[in-house]
Amino acid sequence: MNDLMTKTGASNAGLYGKDFLLTWEKNPEELGTILTVAEDLKMLRDRNISPRCFDSGLAISQFRDNSTRTRFSFASAANLLGLAVQDLDEGKSQIAHGETVRETSAMISFLSDIIGIRDDMFLRAGNTYMREVGAALDEAFADGVLPRRPGIINLQCDIDHPTQSMADLLHLKNVFGSLEALKGKKIAMTWAYSPSYGKPLSVPQGIIGLLTRFGMQVDLAYPEGYGLIPEVVEMAGNQAAVSGGQFRVVNNMEEAFSGADIIYPKSWAPFHVMQRRTVLLRSNDHDGLKGLEMECLANNAKHKNWECIEEKMSLTRDGKALYMHCLPADISGVSCNEGEVAATVFERYRVPLYKQAGFKPYIIAAMMLTNRFEDPAGLLHAMLSGEKKRVQ
C-alpha cells in the first residue's frame, strides 16, 4: 500500500496552476514529478484502482491538425481522471465570424478544467497562439469572468511536443532503469528520408530540448540545409553544458549512429522551408505551396540514403541501440516504398515502440493532475488506500 513513487512534499510549484507549454520552462524536479505521477497513475489503473478525482468537468481539445495518438491519449487521460472531452471544432463554431482569441478562450472555459491544444502548422505561430489563449484566460480569471483558470497543455506546437518528449523520457527511464542512468548515454536524433513533406520540427526540437538536460550526449544529425529553429538548437547546447552532457550537430547519419545507445531517426521539413510554407499558407497561395512541395520533395529525394537500415544499426553500441520513433513511421516497403526505416529494424523494435507510445496517456493525465491539484502525492496516496475499483 505504500509503494507509490511520488513522495509527499515533492515540488509542484511550477506545475500547479501553470500551463505546460515547453519542457524547458520546467525544472528537473518538476519534470521528475510528472514522470512519477504518470507511473503512479499507470500502477493504480493496472491494479484496477480508479484514479478518478473529478466528479465532473470538461477537458477541451483543439486540434488544428490531424491526430490519432495524441487525440486518443488526451481522451484517455481526461476520462481516467473523470473529465469529459469537448472538442472545439473550428469548422462547426462561429470563430470564422471574426471572433477574437481573447473572446473564444473565455467563452469555452466557464466550466472547463483543462484545455489541450495542437497547433503545429504555422512556424512562429502555434506556441504563440497557446500563450495568447493563456493570457486571455489569465485576464478572464482576474476579471472574475472565470471561476477558475483552466490549465493549458501543449499537444504539439511549432516549437515543442512535450507530451511526446515526456512520454519518450519515461520510456527511457523504464528501459535504462532511472533518469540517473541516462547520464553519459549517447542519443542520435537524426533526420531521415520520407516521401512526404512538411512534417513539423517539434519532435526533434522537443527531444534535443529535453534530453540535453539529463547529462546525455545528444547528436543532432541532418543533411545540410535541414536545420531546426536556431534558438532551440542554441539552447540545447547551453543545456548540455549545464547538465554535464554534450550536444553537437553533424551532417552525417553514420557519425551520429556511431556508438549510440539510442537512435531517433525521423523526417522533418527544414526550418527555412517551414518559414516559406507559413508565408504561403497565410496568403492562401495554393500554387506557391504546390511549387514548394515539389521543390522540397525533390530535395528530400537526394537524401534517400538517410534511412535507418541494418548496416547503420550495426554502428551503434553493440549494434543494439534502442530505436525510437513518435509514430507513425514511414517504414520502407510497408507504409511507403522508401522511407525512414527498414522494415526489419522497425519490426525488431515494434514492441518497445508501442510501449513508448503507451506512456503518453499517463503523461497527459499527470500534466492534468499536477495542474489542478496542489498535493499530487497526497491525492495519489488517498486513491491507493481508497481502493475504489475502476471496473466492478
Add this chain to the structure above:
Amino acid sequence: MNDLMTKTGASNAGLYGKDFLLTWEKNPEELGTILTVAEDLKMLRDRNISPRCFDSGLAISQFRDNSTRTRFSFASAANLLGLAVQDLDEGKSQIAHGETVRETSAMISFLSDIIGIRDDMFLRAGNTYMREVGAALDEAFADGVLPRRPGIINLQCDIDHPTQSMADLLHLKNVFGSLEALKGKKIAMTWAYSPSYGKPLSVPQGIIGLLTRFGMQVDLAYPEGYGLIPEVVEMAGNQAAVSGGQFRVVNNMEEAFSGADIIYPKSWAPFHVMQRRTVLLRSNDHDGLKGLEMECLANNAKHKNWECIEEKMSLTRDGKALYMHCLPADISGVSCNEGEVAATVFERYRVPLYKQAGFKPYIIAAMMLTNRFEDPAGLLHAMLSGEKKRVQ
C-alpha cells in the same frame, strides 16, 4: 447550509416534464425558478460541491447551424449534472435516407434524458421542427416505445432564443439586484449595422418577448423595413400592457438610446428578407440566394450610422447604460471594418458581457434539472448538505 435561493415548494408544474421552447409559454414564477436554480447550481459549483444528479444518461444535441457558445454551454450543463453529450450529426446519420422526424426522434431517445436543438436557418420552420420532435416523443412515450419522454430545450430557433434571453435576464437580475428592480427600467433593443447578412431574428424577438413581462420600458428600434415577425411584436406590446411596462417601436437609434438604462444593439436580417431567403434555401436556388445577399448587404450599407458609438452612449441614463450583446459582436476595427459597436464601447463593457455569457451553462442546466426533477429545491438542498466534492 441554508442559503439556497430556491424555496421548497416553488412551482415547477410548467417545467417538470415540459419542453422549454418559448419563454412566453412559461409563467413568471416558472421563469423565476429557472433563474434561482441556475444561481444555486453556480453557487454549489463555485463552492466545489458537485450537483451531479444523473449516474448515467444522454443529453442529445442537434445543431443545424454553427455554434460555439451554446454548444459549450450545453456540454457544460450536461456534464455538470452527469449526462454525456451525444451529438446528432445529420451528415453522419442516415437521416438523408428519407427517414421521418417521427422515426428519428424515437430512435435517438431510448436512453436519452434531454434533447437540445438549434434550428434557426428557416423562418417558420425551426420552432415547428422542435414541436414535431416533441409530438413524436409524446407519441412514442404513450405507445410504450420510450421508458421516459426526454425533455426538449430550444437552443435557438426562428422565433426565440430562450437560453440566451434567460441568461440575459439573469445578468440583469445580478446587475440591478433583483427582478423587481427592473420595473420601469428602459431597455433599447436596437438593430445595428453589420457587414454580414442573414443573422437570425431570435435574439431581438427573445428579448422583447421576455423583458416586456417584467414591467420594463422596452424600445425596439430598427431602420424602416427591418421589422421582426409581426405576431411576436404584437405579443410584446400586449405583455408590456399586462406587466405595467411599456413597449414601442421606433425607427431611430438615438431615440431608443435616449435615457436608456440598458442597450442591446444587434444586427438582424429583416423579416421579409428571411421569408424570401427561406423560400430560396428550400429550393436550393444558389443564384437567388446570392442575389438576395447582395441586395440585402447593399441595403444594410445605407444604415452604417446604426452603430453603437460613444456619442450615442452619452444619450443614455447618465451616459452609463449597460451595454449587452449575445456575442460575438461585430466590433468596428476589431472583427470588421465597420460594425455594430465601437471598439471603445465594447472594450469598456467586455467584462460584464463575458459574465452575461457565463450564465448560459447554468441556465441550460437549470432547464435540464427542472425538466427531469419534480422537486428541484429538495434536490438542491440535498446536494448542498451532501457536500460531495466536484474536484477531490
Add this chain to the structure above:
Amino acid sequence: MNDLMTKTGASNAGLYGKDFLLTWEKNPEELGTILTVAEDLKMLRDRNISPRCFDSGLAISQFRDNSTRTRFSFASAANLLGLAVQDLDEGKSQIAHGETVRETSAMISFLSDIIGIRDDMFLRAGNTYMREVGAALDEAFADGVLPRRPGIINLQCDIDHPTQSMADLLHLKNVFGSLEALKGKKIAMTWAYSPSYGKPLSVPQGIIGLLTRFGMQVDLAYPEGYGLIPEVVEMAGNQAAVSGGQFRVVNNMEEAFSGADIIYPKSWAPFHVMQRRTVLLRSNDHDGLKGLEMECLANNAKHKNWECIEEKMSLTRDGKALYMHCLPADISGVSCNEGEVAATVFERYRVPLYKQAGFKPYIIAAMMLTNRFEDPAGLLHAMLSGEKKRVQ
C-alpha cells in the same frame, strides 16, 4: 429483488474476453445469456437502478459508413455501463498516412475496454478487417503493450449484423413469449424493392444465420439474381437441419409470405453486384460505380412488385404476421414514391417496429458486459441489491 432472468452460473465462457463478430460463432446458451443480460439491464434501468460498472474507461467506435440507430445505441450502451465513447474518425486521424491496422489498433487501445466497428461497404472486407484488428489486439496484449485486450463488437459488416439480429431475436422472444415458442414458426426473409442501391447484405444474412438455429421455418425469398453470399446461405441450411427447423430459398414473395408468422421484407444489392462494386470502390473508379448504379437501379425497377402490400399481408397466418424491419424502411408514399412497404402496413406495425429497435442499446450493453465480466449474473444481482439510483 430476486427477479433477474440471468441465473448465476450461466455459461459465459464463449463471451468473456471474446469478440462478438458473428452470431454463429456463439452457442445457443451464450446467445441466450446475451438476451437475458439485455433484459436484466433494461429492467434495472426501468426501475431507475443504475447498472454502471465502470468508473472510467473508453468505448471506441469506428463507423466506416453512416449510422444513426447503431451509433446512438452504442453510445447509450457505453454510457449506461459507465464508459465514455471516443470515435475514431479516420478523416481527422493520421491513418491516411500509411499506418497499418496493426499499429492503429494498439495505439487507440491503451485505456480502452471495448471497440465497436461498422464496416459494411466492401464485400469480403469488413469482417476481415475486424479480425485483423482483433489479431493486432491479441498480439499487443501478448507483448505486454496493452494492459487488457479490449473486446470487439461487430456493429455491422459485410457478412453479419449481430447487434441487429440479436435485437430482432429479443423482440421475437418478447412477442412470442420465449425462444422455445419460436420452434416451427415461419419467417419470410424477403428482398423488397427500393429506389436506392447498394444496401448491404448483412441484415438478411444475419437473420437467416441466426433464426435457422431456433427450429424455425425460414424462407429466404428474392428475385432471381439477387442472391446472398453462398457460404452463408449454405450454412443456414445446415443449421436449420440441426435445429429441427427448415430453410429454403424461393424466388417468389407471395410464396414466402404464405402462412408466415413473421415477415422481414428488406432491400439489398445482389451479391455479384456487391463484388463488382467492391472492385470499383477499391480502384476509385467513379464512372464504373456510376454505371453499375444505373444498371442496378434499372434492374431493381423490374421488381417493383416486390413490395409488402396489404394483399401480400393477407397471405400470412391469419393475415397478421409480425412485420419486421431494421429501419429506416423505404415506405411508399412517405420516404419515397415506391418502396419496400406500403404506408398502411408500416403504420400498423410502427409501434412494434420501434420497440424492436429499442432493444439494440441493451443488446450492445449486454455484449459489452459479458465481454468484460466473467460472472454477469453475480454482477447483475449485486446491482439489483445495491439499488444505486440512475437519476437521483
